[in-house]
Amino acid sequence: MSLLNQVLMGFSVALEPINLLFCFVGVVTGTLVGVLPGLGPVASISLLLPVTFHLNPVTGVIMLAGIYYGAMYGGSTTSILVNIPGEAASVVTCIDGYQMARQGRAGPALGISAFGSFIAGTFSIVALMLVAPPLAEIALKFGPPEYFSIMVLGLTLLAYLSSGPMIKALLMAGVGLFLGTIGVDTLTGSTRFTFGMITLMDGVGLVPVVMGIFGIGEVLENLELKIARDIYATKVKNLLPSRQDWIESKWALVRGTILGFFLGILPGGGALIASFASYALEKKCSKTPEKFGKGMIAGVAGPEAANNSATGGAFVPLLTLGIPANAVMAVMMGALMIHGIQPGPTLIDQYPDLFWGVVTSMYIGNVLLLILNLPLIGIWVRVLRVPYGILFPLIMLFCLIGAYTMKNNVSDMFVMIIFGIVGYLMRKCKYDAPPLILALVLGPMMEESLRKSLLMSGGSPFIFFQHPISAVILLFVIFMLASSLIPGLRRKREKIEKIVSESET
Amino acid sequence: MRRHDLLSSAIFFCVGLFIAVYAPRFGIGSLNTPGTGFMPFLTGLIICCFATTIFLQALFDKSLKVERIWAGVRFQKLILSILVLTAYALLLETLGFIIDSFLLILFLTRYMGSQSWGKSFLCAGLSSILSYLLFETWLKAQLPRGIFGF
Numbered sequence: 001m002s003l004l005n006q007v008l009m010g011f012s013v014a015l016e017p018i019n020l021l022f023c024f025v026g027v028v029t030g031t032l033v034g035v036l037p038g039l040g041p042v043a044s045i046s047l048l049l050p051v052t053f054h055l056n057p058v059t060g061v062i063m064l065a066g067i068y069y070g071a072m073y074g075g076s077t078t079s080i081l082v083n084i085p086g087e088a089a090s091v092v093t094c095i096d097g098y099q100m101a102r103q104g105r106a107g108p109a110l111g112i113s114a115f116g117s118f119i120a121g122t123f124s125i126v127a128l129m130l131v132a133p134p135l136a137e138i139a140l141k142f143g144p145p146e147y148f149s150i151m152v153l154g155l156t157l158l159a160y161l162s163s164g165p166m167i168k169a170l171l172m173a174g175v176g177l178f179l180g181t182i183g184v185d186t187l188t189g190s191t192r193f194t195f196g197m198i199t200l201m202d203g204v205g206l207v208p209v210v211m212g213i214f215g216i217g218e219v220l221e222n223l224e225l226k227i228a229r230d231i232y233a234t235k236v237k238n239l240l241p242s243r244q245d246w247i248e249s250k251w252a253l254v255r256g257t258i259l260g261f262f263l264g265i266l267p268g269g270g271a272l273i274a275s276f277a278s279y280a281l282e283k284k285c286s287k288t289p290e291k292f293g294k295g296m297i298a299g300v301a302g303p304e305a306a307n308n309s310a311t312g313g314a315f316v317p318l319l320t321l322g323i324p325a326n327a328v329m330a331v332m333m334g335a336l337m338i339h340g341i342q343p344g345p346t347l348i349d350q351y352p353d354l355f356w357g358v359v360t361s362m363y364i365g366n367v368l369l370l371i372l373n374l375p376l377i378g379i380w381v382r383v384l385r386v387p388y389g390i391l392f393p394l395i396m397l398f399c400l401i402g403a404y405t406m407k408n409n410v411s412d413m414f415v416m417i418i419f420g421i422v423g424y425l426m427r428k429c430k431y432d433a434p435p436l437i438l439a440l441v442l443g444p445m446m447e448e449s450l451r452k453s454l455l456m457s458g459g460s461p462f463i464f465f466q467h468p469i470s471a472v473i474l475l476f477v478i479f480m481l482a483s484s485l486i487p488g489l490r491r492k493r494e495k496i497e498k499i500v501s502e503s504e505t
Numbered sequence: 506m507r508r509h510d511l512l513s514s515a516i517f518f519c520v521g522l523f524i525a526v527y528a529p530r531f532g533i534g535s536l537n538t539p540g541t542g543f544m545p546f547l548t549g550l551i552i553c554c555f556a557t558t559i560f561l562q563a564l565f566d567k568s569l570k571v572e573r574i575w576a577g578v579r580f581q582k583l584i585l586s587i588l589v590l591t592a593y594a595l596l597l598e599t600l601g602f603i604i605d606s607f608l609l610i611l612f613l614t615r616y617m618g619s620q621s622w623g624k625s626f627l628c629a630g631l632s633s634i635l636s637y638l639l640f641e642t643w644l645k646a647q648l649p650r651g652i653f654g655f
Binding site: 050051053054055165167168170171174175177178181185187188190192193216219220223224225387388389390392393394396397398400401404405408410413414417420421424425428429431443447450451454455458459460461 | 509510513514517520521524527528531535536537538539540541542543544545548549551552555556558559562574575577578579582583586587590591593594595597598606609610613614617618619620624628632633636639640644645646647648
């Protein structure tokens with residue numbers, strides 16, 4: 001089947017009324033989540049995961065994908081108007097976006113971020129369509145050593161790029177890997193670390209863990225914060241950017257889009273890294289870098305394009321290699337696996353309706369977001385005024401229902417509450433959660449690849465260095481770990497960590 | 506010295522040590538034929554290594570800045586929230602979804618969210634009924650009915 005036929009088939013799936021409806025539900029929820037501070041895309045995707053249990057997998061994934069890229073759109077609104085990033089990837093947008101709002105230019109800032117997001121989102125979908133099928137072909141030739149090395153790379157990169165100290169992120173990855181081993185050993189069928197509990201026979205569920213750490217943990221922490229909701233007192237007008245605005249931001253959009261897509265593909269990368277990298281790049285390319293931070297439209301356009309483009313890129317490793325690039329994709333993978341679909345190189349051939357349906361639904365979702373975001377900004381601003389005292393009980397209720405409906409089992413609710421407390425303590429002590437989630441999902445696959453590789457080599461761990469692709473990847477991992485010990489680079493990392501943690505608070 | 510790092514890394518070290526000591530019961534095997542306990546044993550060692558590094562880093566941290574991470578914590582609110590969540594889970598199958606959810610939201614909005622009685626009742630009523638309709642009626646999830654039958 002030619003590419004055009006596949007795209008047309010995808011559109012026929014995406015335009016089915018039920019898929020269209022859930023695409024709409026996804027992007028509206030995503031925008032809402034992006035607008036509301038204190039609720040990120042990982043938490044909201046896991047909150048809505050139970051909704052997908054009783055849906056067709058294509059419809060469910062269309063909705064979850066909509067939440068992800070919808071959140072990137074919505075996040076910019078709070079960054080610009082309130083100086084509070086709705087989600088982490090919009091942290092950078094605050095810098096120049098809020099300054100523009102203070103200068104009475106909130107309209108063009110919101111406008112360029114919506115158009116930039118649309119352009120970048122569309123580009124990343126086209127690139128995903130072109131890159132994914134050939135990459136899946138190559139991935140078919142990968143053996144257990146290559147898979148093991150890619151997963152090690154993913155976890156190390158996520159730890160390297162995490163917002164907290166790297167060593168803590170690596171520790172979290174270790175904990176996640178252990179949690180992934182609880183339950184039945186898929187190779188021998190025997191159980192381990194279940195302590196006689198039936199709940200643990202199937203392993204520690206992804207849904208209760210994610211909901212506990214990201215949902216309950218976040219709420220418990222927010223209970224002690226006073227979330228400021230002082231919306232900048234300006235009337236949002238002239239949403240369409242002027243000709244001059246377009247001239248000033250066109251190259252920022254191009255650079256942000258391309259950079260974002262490639263950083264999104266990178267295991268461990270994602271929207272947050274893409275937006276920071278794009279801002280740094282724009283500052284470097286600008287003839288007037290001193291104006292950044294004082295209301296430069298390129299400082300809004302670049303990062304917003306980058307974080308949206310990264311969402312498309314992040315689907316590449318999941319749909320082709322079966323390896324999630326970040327925590328959001330790990331939850332997405334969990335959603336597919338709940339429906340009995342194992343993402344990997346054969347996914348495109350086995351489930352063409354799923355792959356092409358989801359990808360083309362993103363086009364439709366992007367158009368919906370453009371329509372939603374510009375005229376409905378007034379409504380989103382009003383949503384910001386919903387008191388947290390009403391919002392957090394609803395989040396807690398949804399988490400509890402989500403954990404219960406997974407297997408109609410009360411024990412999963414207790415698992416979720418325990419991980420809620422763990423998540424809260426992790427936040428207090430600055431342990432990053434995404435490496436734990438990614439490792440929990442990758443754990444069983446990693447173990448299988450490791451044990452198969454050792455069986456293949458007759459017990460020689462050097463097999464990972466005898467396969468060229470695996471060797472290159474592992475050498476890169478070693479280089480990365482070693483570079484984190486170089487004092488100059490370490491100081492730079494610590495400086496970035498400080499900026500991120502300050503802007504998040 | 507970062508006390509919370511010292512404490513947390515010591516806890517993680519104990520967890521890692523427990524895993525590494527307990528894993529051989531399942532059979533570690535050999536590099537030739539790794540057994541069921543091989544991966545947990547390895548992860549236990551990894552956790553111990555990283556926890557030790559964090560502990561040493563915190564111990565030799567020369568900065569005089571003391572991070573008071575528990576300074577703004579409202580322990581009463583925190584503990585009460587956890588207890589309410591636990592009570593919800595314990596009572597769900599007895600009281601049924603609607604009543605249990607109504608009570609949960611009412612309590613949280615009124616006492617934790619400091620909303621008025623009117624708003625709390627409205628919020629509790631709407632959210633319990635709407636979520637019941639969404640999950641039970643529309644998505645065909647089986648929510649517990651409890652002793653009252655709904």
